[in-house]
Each structure stands twice: as structure tokens, then as C-alpha cells.
Amino acid sequence: MARIRVVLDFPKWLVEQPVTCRLIRDYDLEVNILKAKVTPREEGRLVIEVSGKKKSLDKGMDYLKDIGIRVTPLAQDINFQEDRCTHCTYCVSLCPVGAFDVDRGIMEVTFDKEKCILCEQCVKICPYKAIRIQF
Amino acid sequence: MPKTISEINERIKKGEAVVVTAEEIIDLKEEKGVKKIVEEVDVVTTATFGPMCSSGAYFNIGHTKPKIKIGGGRAYLNDVPVYTGIAAMDIYIGATALPDDDPRNKIHPGEFRYGGGHVIEDLVSGKDVRLVVSAYGTDCYPRRTLETLINIKDINEAVLLNPRNAYQNYNVAVNTSGKTIYTYMGLLHPNMANATYCSSGQLSPLLNDPLYKTIGIGTRIFLGGGIGYVYFWGTQHNPGVPRTDKGVPRCPAGTLAVCGDLKQMNREFLRGVSMYGYGVTLAVGIGVPIPILNEEILEYTLIRDEDIYAPVVDYSEAYPYGKGEVLGEVNYKDLKSGKIVVQGKEIKTSGLSSYxxxxxIAGILKDWILKGKFLLTQPVAPFPGHESGYKFRPLVERR
Structure with a gap:
């Protein structure tokens, strides 16, 4: 079994395609939608966690790319800038999935990319703009 | 035997002074006991770092040819308006100032990406900043407009001047309403789903000298990475609040007004802050040395997070409408653990002040003193104390 988290960017003409359904039915994958958004100009963005056999996973991702969807591994999409972070811990209790942790002895904040679901809550609220999303 | 500040300074100059941080002294007490420490330890260093809105900086830009009188005109640094109501080439920028065209909260919650605090951070980082001036012109100052880049290394004075910093204790903020609110204490989810606090607790300067026995007007301090001074008590100084039997205030109390040479400071300890839905400000790093002159002063510095209590205040109702209601009291040990219990409900906590x-900072100040680079000062005058009757009053509106 393999598992990946990816960001899918859909051009306008693909927004109405039932891609998650095809990943499940045709490629035998489990799909968990972490975040979905259609912007005013109707491009779509979907953050999903996909698991299944390694081979099926690769084929599924190839299918997405072939029909014109940009597939980016989630971990590459968020950037925690340690030189900007002051370790105030403000983000810690606001992150819905606990991607930020505090070493309570020294009160320093660490960020676990693997847990991040790209909800962008921290990007908005960090007083020091220490978390950036790169598109 | 009681010590004097000049005796301690002699030891600092000889490299013999014993200096520990306000965190280290707590462990030392367990190890050695009070009697022994009071003889051995000369200085305890305290510190805080957090958003402090009553902050700003003044500059003397240097005269142009022909001369221009910014005083009474309008001026901007990177589009952020500055105060010009002083002499020809002096300006003051406040931490919370916003560009005229910032949408603020018109689209709520506003992002507040750049303002006065960020200009100060850019200047101390050595970045060029754009100065734009429009003046009315006089016979002696004929020029009317000016647009130029300035850099902190080229201008005359650059002085951080903060009328209120380093609050002695602070509220813990929650939201009891049914909708999310955006405050200077951060984003607060409805139904008390989260709480925020803002104090360095056992390391905080005024919590280690709760009755202002050593900190006063003229005290030399660590400010923003350089050396600064306490120039007065801070605005809203409110010493007469309820205190524990050890003299520690149970709510916001004393404050410091501080200043220092901005040219010596650096961005590690002076940072622009954007509070989503609220505004911009400046995070300031302050360190204050406490001379251990006698056992009483030592006892105050032994304060631990679990002995410092802060009031839990509802920022959807009690705070904005000045109702003075407190939902409960919690201590800093619990606040720093990540959760507190208020009225039987467990609530996640986050800091705004960076412990x-x-x-x-406490470590750097300790190091400066150990190396003989920083000497202690005797205050020129004391602050109004807890029994002085001095207090923070609300405004009485009149017509």
C-alpha cells in the first residue's frame, strides 16, 4: 500500500469532470478529499490523500496529468520560514490537524509537513507571515 | 550582607559577577537555598518579546538643498503616513500606522500586510525605505516636495521611542459569542474554543520586580537587540490592582516607557506584526537586569509560572464594552501547557508573546553582563508604586 497527498489544479474546462470517481472506480484507489475550492474564474483546486497499490497510484496520477490536471505533491506546496517564525505559538491551537507542535520545555515551534492539509489558516493568521504557500 | 549597585558594577568590570536568568534562578533555589544565593548571585536577567502597539521611532532625516520643512506638512515612509508635527526634518512613525490606501477592515477580516511596524523592521534590517514629502513652503524652507530613498545608516538620529511596553501581566482572551472574532489578541473562535495569552510569565521583567524596587526611570535595558533605557513609567501604568501575597499583580498592572538607539538594534528583536482582522504593530524584545541587592529582591525573582495568575476575559463582550467581568483566573504554567480549564471547559491555548x-534575550543580556559590556544603573526616580494611589482612569466624555 502506498499513500500520497497531492494538490490538483484544474483548468476551467475540467472542473466538471468526475475525476475522484474515476480514481476510485477505474484505478481502485481510496480518495480522501482534504480541501476543495473553485475560484471566481472557475479554476478548481482539490487537495486529496490517495492510497492504494503503488502501481495503481502511479497509473491514477498519470491519468490526471494526461487529461490536463496539474499534480503537485502537497509537501512541496507549503513553506515554513524559520527565520520569520518567532515561536509565539499562536498558530499551534488554530491548526485544525495539529501540524504545528511545541517543545513545551523551551517553547519552540516545529512544523510537520506530512500532517498539513493546506487549509491555509496559518498563512492568514501568522502575525509574522512565517508560512507561505507557493503556487 | 546587602549589596549596592556600584559594588555589583565593580564585579562586572572585573569579570567576577555572577549572573543568571530568571529561569535559571528558580532551579538554583532548589539546589542551594535562598541564603546562599543572595550572597552568590549579583544579577538576574529578565526578558519579554511580543507585539507592543505603543511603539514607534523618530528620525532626523538631514537637510536637503534647498531646504524643505516637513513639519506641518505630510510625509510617508513606504506609503505609511508618519507624524510631522515637530521640527523641519524630524518625523515619528508609529507601529500601528497604515498606508492611506490600505483597505483596513472594509473587506472583513482585513489582512494588514504592511504598516508602521514593518517600516521599522525594514529600516533596522538595513533596507532602503522611500520617503515622500509634501510641504507648504516658507521663505526659509522654500522646497515643496521631496521623494527619495533613505537608509538608517545615512540619516542622523534614529531612535526607538515606545510610550508603553512590557506590560506587567496581561489578560487571557476568549470569545463566548457564537461567531469568530478578530482581535489584537488574535483570532478567537466562538464558544470559548480557544484562548490566547501574552506575557513571558516567570521571565517577564515587571513580574520579577513586582513592586518596582529596582526598575525605575533611567534603568538601562536590552532593547530590540541594542541598549536602551526606561525613560518613564509607561502609559496606562496601573500599580494599584489586586495582587497576590507576594505582590504579584493578578491582572495587567505596571508598564514601561522605553527608548534607545535604533541603529544598534536588529530585526531579530524588532519585527513588524500583522494581526488578521485587527491591524499592524511591532513586536519588541526587551531585557531588564535585576540587581540582587538583598533577600527581598531575590525572593521576587524566584517567581514561577504556576504562581502567576491572569484573568480570563471575554473579548466579544466584556472587553469591548468595558464591563470588567472576569470569567476565571488561570496560571502561566497551565497557559504554556497548551490547555486551560475555564468554567469546567477545557480550552486550547496559544501565546502571542514568544517565550x-x-x-x-535573557541569555544575551546575561552574556553582555558577564563580558562586562553592560553595567547596571540606579534609577533616577522610582515609579508610582502599588500604594501610591496612582491609577489608570477611563475617559469621562464631556460636551
């Missing part, structure tokens, strides 16, 4: 930065 990690405060530890770093």
Missing part, C-alpha cells in the same frame, strides 16, 4: 525569544 522562546524571551529566553534568548
Amino acid at each position: 522562546a525569544k524571551a529566553r534568548e
Whole structure:
């Protein structure tokens, strides 16, 4: 079994395609939608966690790319800038999935990319703009 | 035997002074006991780092040819308006100032990406900043407009001048309403789903000298990475609040007004802050040395997070409408653990003040003193104390 988290960017003409359904039915994958958004100009963005056999996973991702969807591994999409972070811990209790942790002895904040679901809550609220999303 | 500040300074100059941080002294007490420490330890360093809105800086830009009188005109640094109601080439920028065209909260919640605090951070980082001036012109100052880049290394004075910093204790903020609110204490989810606090607790300067026995007007301090001074008590100084039997205030109390040469400071300890839905400000790092002159002063510095209590205040109702209601009291040990219990409900907590930065500052100040680079001062005058009757009053509106 393999598992990946990816960001899918859909051009306008693909927004109405039932891609998650095809990943499940045709490629035998489990799909968990972490975040979905259609912007005013109707491009779509979907953050999903996909698991299944390694081979099926690769084929599924190839299918997405072939029909014109940009597939980016989630971990590459968020950037925690340690030189900007002051370790105030403000983000810690606001992150819905606990991607930020505090070493309570020294009160320093660490960020676990693997847990991040790209909800962008921290990007908005960090007083020091220490978390950036790169598109 | 009681010590004097000049005796301690002699030891600092000889490299013999014993200096520990306000965190280290707590462990030392367990190890050695009070009687022994009071003889051995000369200085305890305290510190804080957090957003402090009553902050700003003044500059003397240097005269142009022909001359221009900014005083009474309008001026901007990177589009952020500055105060010009002083002499020809002096300007003051406040931490919370916003560009005229910032949408503020018109689209709520506003982002507040850049303002006065960020200009100060850019200047101390050595970046060029754009100065734009429009003036009315006089016979002696004929020029009317000016647009130029300035850099902190080229201008005359650059002085950080903060009328209120380093609050002695602070509220813990929650939201009891049914909708999310955006405050200077951060984003607060409805139904008390989260709480925020803002103090370095056991490291905080005025919590280690709760009755202002050593900190006063003229005290030399660590400010923003350089050396600064306490020039007065801070605005809203409110010493007469309820205190524990050890004299520690149970709510916001004393404050410091501080100043220092901005040219010596650096961005590690002066940072622009954007509070989503609220505004901009400046995070300031402050470190204050406490001379251990006698056992009483030592006892105050032994304060631990679990002995410092802060009031839990509802920022959807009690705070904005000045109702003075308190939902409960919690201590800093619990606040720093990540959860507190208020009225039987467990609530996640987050800081706004950085304890990690405060530890770093207390360590740097300790190092400066150990190396003989920083000497202690006797205050020129004391602050109004807890029994002085001095207090923070609300405005009475009149017509």
C-alpha cells in the first residue's frame, strides 16, 4: 500500500469532470478529499490523500496529468520560514490537524509537513507571515 | 550582607559577577537555598518579546538643498503616513500606522500586510525605505516636495521611542459569542474554543520586580537587540490592582516607557506584526537586569509560572464594552501547557508573546553582563508604586 497527498489544479474546462470517481472506480484507489475550492474564474483546486497499490497510484496520477490536471505533491506546496517564525505559538491551537507542535520545555515551534492539509489558516493568521504557500 | 549597585558594577568590570536568568534562578533555589544565593548571585536577567502597539521611532532625516520643512506638512515612509508635527526634518512613525490606501477592515477580516511596524523592521534590517514629502513652503524652507530613498545608516538620529511596553501581566482572551472574532489578541473562535495569552510569565521583567524596587526611570535595558533605557513609567501604568501575597499583580498592572538607539538594534528583536482582522504593530524584545541587592529582591525573582495568575476575559463582550467581568483566573504554567480549564471547559491555548525569544534575550543580556559590556544603573526616580494611589482612569466624555 502506498499513500500520497497531492494538490490538483484544474483548468476551467475540467472542473466538471468526475475525476475522484474515476480514481476510485477505474484505478481502485481510496480518495480522501482534504480541501476543495473553485475560484471566481472557475479554476478548481482539490487537495486529496490517495492510497492504494503503488502501481495503481502511479497509473491514477498519470491519468490526471494526461487529461490536463496539474499534480503537485502537497509537501512541496507549503513553506515554513524559520527565520520569520518567532515561536509565539499562536498558530499551534488554530491548526485544525495539529501540524504545528511545541517543545513545551523551551517553547519552540516545529512544523510537520506530512500532517498539513493546506487549509491555509496559518498563512492568514501568522502575525509574522512565517508560512507561505507557493503556487 | 546587602549589596549596592556600584559594588555589583565593580564585579562586572572585573569579570567576577555572577549572573543568571530568571529561569535559571528558580532551579538554583532548589539546589542551594535562598541564603546562599543572595550572597552568590549579583544579577538576574529578565526578558519579554511580543507585539507592543505603543511603539514607534523618530528620525532626523538631514537637510536637503534647498531646504524643505516637513513639519506641518505630510510625509510617508513606504506609503505609511508618519507624524510631522515637530521640527523641519524630524518625523515619528508609529507601529500601528497604515498606508492611506490600505483597505483596513472594509473587506472583513482585513489582512494588514504592511504598516508602521514593518517600516521599522525594514529600516533596522538595513533596507532602503522611500520617503515622500509634501510641504507648504516658507521663505526659509522654500522646497515643496521631496521623494527619495533613505537608509538608517545615512540619516542622523534614529531612535526607538515606545510610550508603553512590557506590560506587567496581561489578560487571557476568549470569545463566548457564537461567531469568530478578530482581535489584537488574535483570532478567537466562538464558544470559548480557544484562548490566547501574552506575557513571558516567570521571565517577564515587571513580574520579577513586582513592586518596582529596582526598575525605575533611567534603568538601562536590552532593547530590540541594542541598549536602551526606561525613560518613564509607561502609559496606562496601573500599580494599584489586586495582587497576590507576594505582590504579584493578578491582572495587567505596571508598564514601561522605553527608548534607545535604533541603529544598534536588529530585526531579530524588532519585527513588524500583522494581526488578521485587527491591524499592524511591532513586536519588541526587551531585557531588564535585576540587581540582587538583598533577600527581598531575590525572593521576587524566584517567581514561577504556576504562581502567576491572569484573568480570563471575554473579548466579544466584556472587553469591548468595558464591563470588567472576569470569567476565571488561570496560571502561566497551565497557559504554556497548551490547555486551560475555564468554567469546567477545557480550552486550547496559544501565546502571542514568544517565550522562546524571551529566553534568548535573557541569555544575551546575561552574556553582555558577564563580558562586562553592560553595567547596571540606579534609577533616577522610582515609579508610582502599588500604594501610591496612582491609577489608570477611563475617559469621562464631556460636551
